[in-house]
Amino acid sequence: MRLKDQIEHIAPVVAGILMMATLSSCGSGRSSGGENSFREKTDSVLALMTLEEKLGQLTLYTSYWDVTGPVMRDDYVEEIRAGRCGNIFNAHTVTYNRSLQEIAVEESRLGIPLLFGYDVIHGHKTIFPTPLAEACSWDTALIKRSARYGAMEAAASGLNWTFAPMVDISRDPRWGRITEGNGEDPYLASRIAEARVMGTQGEDLADPLTLAACVKHFAGYGAPVAGRDYNTVDMSELHFRQVYLPPYKAALDAGAVTVMAAFNDIFGVPSHANKFLLTNLLKEELGFGGFVVADYSGVEQVIPHGVAENRRSAAEITFNAGLDMDMQSGIFVEQLGAAVKEGAVKMEDIDEAVRRILQVKFRLGLFDDPYRYLDTTRENSIIYSAEIMEHALESARKSIVLLKNEPLRGRKILPLKNPGRIAVIGPLADNQLDLLGSWHAAGDHNKVVTLLRGMKTHFPGSEINYAKGCDFYSTDRSGFDEAVRLTQNSDVAILAIGENQAQSGEAASRSDLGLTGVQEELAQLLISTGKPVVILLMAERMLTFEKLDNNAQAVLNAWHLGTRAGDAIAQVLAGDYNPSGKLAMTIPRNVGQVPIFYNYKNTGRPLDPQNMYTTKYLDVENAPLYPFGHGIGYSAFEYSNPTLSDTSISMKDTLRVNTRVTNEGPADGHEIVQLYIRDLTASVTRPVKELKGFRHVFIPAGKTVKVEFMLTVEDLKFYNQELEYIAEPGAFKIFVGTSSEKTRESEFKLIQGT
Numbered sequence: 039m040r041l042k043d044q045i046e047h048i049a050p051v052v053a054g055i056l057m058m059a060t061l062s063s064c065g066s067g068r069s070s071g072g073e074n075s076f077r078e079k080t081d082s083v084l085a086l087m088t089l090e091e092k093l094g095q096l097t098l099y100t101s102y103w104d105v106t107g108p109v110m111r112d113d114y115v116e117e118i119r120a121g122r123c124g125n126i127f128n129a130h131t132v133t134y135n136r137s138l139q140e141i142a143v144e145e146s147r148l149g150i151p152l153l154f155g156y157d158v159i160h161g162h163k164t165i166f167p168t169p170l171a172e173a174c175s176w177d178t179a180l181i182k183r184s185a186r187y188g189a190m191e192a193a194a195s196g197l198n199w200t201f202a203p204m205v206d207i208s209r210d211p212r213w214g215r216i217t218e219g220n221g222e223d224p225y226l227a228s229r230i231a232e233a234r235v236m237g238t239q240g241e242d243l244a245d246p247l248t249l250a251a252c253v254k255h256f257a258g259y260g261a262p263v264a265g266r267d268y269n270t271v272d273m274s275e276l277h278f279r280q281v282y283l284p285p286y287k288a289a290l291d292a293g294a295v296t297v298m299a300a301f302n303d304i305f306g307v308p309s310h311a312n313k314f315l316l317t318n319l320l321k322e323e324l325g326f327g328g329f330v331v332a333d334y335s336g337v338e339q340v341i342p343h344g345v346a347e348n349r350r351s352a353a354e355i356t357f358n359a360g361l362d363m364d365m366q367s368g369i370f371v372e373q374l375g376a377a378v379k380e381g382a383v384k385m386e387d388i389d390e391a392v393r394r395i396l397q398v399k400f401r402l403g404l405f406d407d408p409y410r411y412l413d414t415t416r417e418n419s420i421i422y423s424a425e426i427m428e429h430a431l432e433s434a435r436k437s438i439v440l441l442k443n444e445p446l447r448g449r450k451i452l453p454l455k456n457p458g459r460i461a462v463i464g465p466l467a468d469n470q471l472d473l474l475g476s477w478h479a480a481g482d483h484n485k486v487v488t489l490l491r492g493m494k495t496h497f498p499g500s501e502i503n504y505a506k507g508c509d510f511y512s513t514d515r516s517g518f519d520e521a522v523r524l525t526q527n528s529d530v531a532i533l534a535i536g537e538n539q540a541q542s543g544e545a546a547s548r549s550d551l552g553l554t555g556v557q558e559e560l561a562q563l564l565i566s567t568g569k570p571v572v573i574l575l576m577a578e579r580m581l582t583f584e585k586l587d588n589n590a591q592a593v594l595n596a597w598h599l600g601t602r603a604g605d606a607i608a609q610v611l612a613g614d615y616n617p618s619g620k621l622a623m624t625i626p627r628n629v630g631q632v633p634i635f636y637n638y639k640n641t642g643r644p645l646d647p648q649n650m651y652t653t654k655y656l657d658v659e660n661a662p663l664y665p666f667g668h669g670i671g672y673s674a675f676e677y678s679n680p681t682l683s684d685t686s687i688s689m690k691d692t693l694r695v696n697t698r699v700t701n702e703g704p705a706d707g708h709e710i711v712q713l714y715i716r717d718l719t720a721s722v723t724r725p726v727k728e729l730k731g732f733r734h735v736f737i738p739a740g741k742t743v744k745v746e747f748m749l750t751v752e753d754l755k756f757y758n759q760e761l762e763y764i765a766e767p768g769a770f771k772i773f774v775g776t777s778s779e780k781t782r783e784s785e786f787k788l789i790q791g792t
């Protein structure tokens with residue numbers, strides 16, 4: 039029997055077993071019984087492979103996009119054919135990926151199918167709000183659906199693996215990639231991380247409408263010194279475990295089958311070469327049974343990092359640290375053969391890495407049918423389907439955060455009440471591309487509903503006029519007069535300012551977070567007309583705009599909301615949707631406050647305005663412009679003091695925390711009730727507040743609802759100096775409220791014993 043036939047013979051059997059294993063270990067990508075049960079079958083494939091073919095499975099190369107569509111370098115195609123490349127990324131569309139899969143399956147010696155990876159960060163063709171924006175919905179069910187729909191469209195395009203979710207905590211809006219993450223808080227970011235993994239991978243990875251997820255970037259990538267992308271990360275392991283590790287762990291617990299290493303060095307060693315990180319912590323302590331992929335050329339980059347002299351030592355150091363797959367450097371396939379022969383790398387470790395990769399291919403059902411993701415009928419029916427487009431609208435609406443809505447001449451500007459004339463102004467007002475946001479995958483900007491179009495649709499009785507006013511960077515003020523004239527002749531002006539999509543994302547760090555060009559000047563000019571002006575901040579990071587905020591009556595964070603952006607914003611302005619988003623990240627007053635976050639430590643000299651030797655700035659207050667958890671709507675929620683089921687609990691008890699929330703506003707509304715704790719005295723310093731729960735409640739105008747939270751000792755745990763995860767007896771504060779700042783509090787004790 040030819041080798042290829044042997045694989046074909048094995049494959050259906052393996053796939054059958056795999057299917058059962060996947061179902062029984064549903065949602066678990068970890069090295070559980072599921073993997074052990076088909077390890078034997080994976081090994082039987084492994085037994086057929088030469089060393090070179092094994093190294094091919096550890097290799098991932100990119101495809102490119104030409105005007106005519108996806109294209110591949112000829113030498114990469116040859117590598118696939120020769121079994122020296124087992125995985126491709128950035129190639130999509132069914133026809134093209136099928137052509138590559140045919141080469142791997144029909145023309146390579148063993149016919150092992152390819153993985154096709156892609157960055158499906160916030161939707162694939164239909165684009166949803168950027169992840170940080172969507173995190174502001176605090177709606178994990180919604181976010182799970184976004185991941186699910188993104189995976190469906192991507193899988194229908196011939197993909198089977200995504201480099202998402204990015205779960206890096208970041209407290210630094212200078213860093214352009216905060217847009218890809220879920221904000222500053224470990225608890226909220228963990229709940230979102232698991233939702234994204236579950237949505238991407240579904241119930242069964244072999245379902246052709248799911249993708250293998252990739253948790254990235256391991257680890258600490260969101261904390262580069264000075265907010266500059268790729269820069270060194272320097273923190274204690276205690277701090278890392280407390281703040282940065284939880285979302286990665288949550289994503290792994292939710293079953294993510296792959297992990298991507300980070301570009302940064304951490305604990306003094308580049309992540310790609312960091313054995314403590316990739317082996318001791320990830321694979322051993324956290325029990326991760328999937329494979330670890332490099333980031334783009336990350337293997338090669340350990341040379342400039344200064345821990346490897348040349349390509350050979352880069353291969354050895356990173357592979358021996360626990361990295362399983364090289365992305366784009368081509369170093370593993372080029373160098374590891376000799377390293378094995380010379381004993382610098384163990385054959386059994388190569389086998390283990392190949393096994394981890396093949397197991398993911400098995401789980402995806404690729405050995406059963408390598409073409410299962412390659413169906414043009416599905417591609418045509420799923421992409422841009424009405425259901426997915428409707429979801430894009432829902433997600434965009436729920437991501438909008440109303441920061442401020444003050445009265446002007448006695449009346450709140452929002453929601454807009456039958457305005458006769460509306461001026462729609464700004465560089466983002468009639469703009470499709472930038473509303474897609476950074477890293478918009480295969481999104482088509484021609485499908486984007488602009489703000490202008492959305493306003494025309496949702497305000498059919500109003501006359502709507504547009505002026506661009508200014509650009510993002512230019513200091514050209516020639517559009518100001520027209521913008522002022524339109525504002526003066528209108529009942530309200532909607533000003534869409536912020537960033538273009540290239541100002542955030544990878545390698546897009548900024549040292550100044552103000553509005554670029556003359557945007558702020560235009561905003562102040564329009565406000566000075568005395569007409570109501572609604573400021574829409576459309577960006578992917580937290581900008582600094584304190585002066586503008588002081589003068590403006592209505593300000594919304596309207597982000598880059600994706601394909602249905604214009605409809606969503608117009609519905610919120612019209613009051614057809616009562617805004618419900620809450621900040622997943624603190625908005626600073628100025629760059630000097632950064633990093634700023636709500637869960638800071640008290641210090642030995644907490645701020646006391648009467649005492650100058652306390653922690654403070656001379657030129658700006660400590661408090662942010664808007665705190666984590668802030669977001670208002672057209673309702674007004676009042677909270678009662680929380681009542682506790684007991685004043686003390688033991689390590690085994692559950693504490694019930696109750697609060698009553700009343701909607702005293704004119705409109706029915708949706709509130710996100712937040713619960714925080716503070717451990718008052720512990721063996722290590724603890725934050726002044728820590729989010730431990732949140733609930734979504736819908737409260738009709740004039741009504742009150744009771745909201746209950748349950749707390750157990752698990753919610754009170756932290757890492758002590760010995761890095762043990764424990765809870766210590768003592769007094770705790772409980773805070774319940776509408777943001778991290780506006781809370782009502784109570785207190786209880788945790789006591790030793792049962």
Ligand code: BGC
Pocket residue numbers: 157201254333334544
């Ligand atoms: C990014 C990753 C991404 C990879 C592949 C890198 O530059 O850091 O997040 O998954 O490219 O596109």
